[in-house]
Amino acid sequence: MRIGAPDRPTWLRVDLDAIATNIRWLQQLRGVPLMVVLKGDGYGHGAVRVARAALGAGASAVAVATLGEGRTLREQGILAPILVLGYTPPWQAEAIVGLGLDCTLFDDDTAQALSAAASADRRVRVHIKVDTGMARLGLAPNEVGPFLSRLRHLPGIEVVGIYTHFASADAEDLTQTTTQIERFRRLLDELATAGLRPPLAHAANSAATLRLPTACFDMIRPGIACYGLAPAPTVPLPATLRPALSFHSEIAQIRDHPEGTPISYGGSYITRGNSRIATIPVGYADGLRRSPAWREVLVRGQRAPLVGRICMDYAMLDVTDLAEVRRGDSVVLIGQQGSETITADEVATWLNTISYDVVTGILPRVPREVGE
DSSP states (O other), X not given: OOOSSOSSSOEEEEEHXXXXXXXXXXXXXXXXXXXXXXXXXXXXXXXXXXXXXXXXXXXXXXXXSSHHHHHHHHHTTOOSOEEEOSXXXXXXXXXXXXXXXXXXXXXXXXXXXXXXXXXXXXXXXXXXXXXXXXXXXXXXXXXXXXXXXXXXXXXXXXXXEEEEOOSXXXXXXXXXXXXXXXXXXXXXXHHHHTTOOOSEEEEEOHHXXXXXXXXXXXXXOOOGGGGTOOSSTTSXXXXXXXXXXXXXXXXXXXXXXXXXXEESGGGOEEOSSSEEEEEESOOTTTXXXXXXXXXXXXXXXXXXXXXXXXXXXXXXXXXXXXXXXXXXXXXXXXXXXXXXXXXXXXXXXXXXXXXXXXXXXXXTTSOEEEEO
């Protein structure tokens, strides 16, 4: 879907073909089913469109962070299994059952609420969360067997999976991750011996999928790599995986200013000589960070520095050295223009953050254009 008449000349382009290619490659890499993670509105790419593209490319299931994210997918016709990765309080049990969502489970109160909400013809599917070293959510390994035994006495609950999450799979030193893998594997062996092992065991996020075949178990659960972005600088992506997102605007005005002219709020930037300053209609209300500041954009295939404070709806850039620049020229904030590229990873270094934060931080008022 192309934007027919957008309400503003700032937009995000999402390449669904890239997402489908990435999904197929990751699944072929490990040869097990793939659950695509769609948290944060599909990492800013649009959860519904990404779900359709991923499932069409062979993904078996999708994962979200919250009940609300799962509801959105169901209401838009996504029928595949949807796992809610986050905490589900007991008072959300009826909604989980009613929407047919898979629920992450690690406590008795929620288990009892789910059982009460289920019925003979509407069972609830659950995945047991195990904390093998993240120290965030989940049961300790020695608590899992007794918990599964208790679940057998609760009608309406179908235990379809068990999973853990790695704290440092993107680190240079993989000692902690290999320890987590061994804890999880040992637990699975113990559960199998006791006749309690759930059918699906999964643990591998993007970094583990790319680096650690022993972490892949019965299913992989990648997120950021599905969108063609690296989990960390320590985990380079193969060339086959390509970014699916680019961020665009255009020049609204160009003005010549003499030396000593203050630019934007507070006049914190002063022109150092005769300068051409261009304004683009994108600001911090769109996700263009104010502090630390976004540093550069691409215009006519060349880099131009942002100057002055970024406003809510606008930013200014110095195009003094780009004589051919005109009003209406395309501006790229993330993506390629000519031979130059600004990646989400590069932006993350400017902002002292990670690429996940950059792409999920592009706010909903930025229209999305879908390419296939």
